Amino acid sequence: MQHPVKLGWLIDGKSHQIYIYPSQIEVKCLKNPITVSDKPILSGFQLQMNTIW
Numbered sequence: 001m002q003h004p005v006k007l008g009w010l011i012d013g014k015s016h017q018i019y020i021y022p023s024q025i026e027v028k029c030l031k032n033p034i035t036v037s038d039k040p041i042l043s044g045f046q047l048q049m050n051t052i053w
Contacts, residue, residue, distance in 0.1 A: 007041045013053050 008021035016032040030036065037046040 007038055009036070011052060016049075016053055018049075 006023050010019040010021070012018070018030045018033060018036055020028040020030065020036075020038070022028075022038075033049055035046050035048055
């Protein structure tokens, strides 16, 4: 990412995958996760994926 962004998530509802783009680190892909969170940046936040798919 080029701008001062610390974290990005791309949620693919069709394939039930989430691509996590942390700043300056390689992209991670989660396949069919139950929840998603990122403690250092989103402390206390947890996305329940059953609300998405």
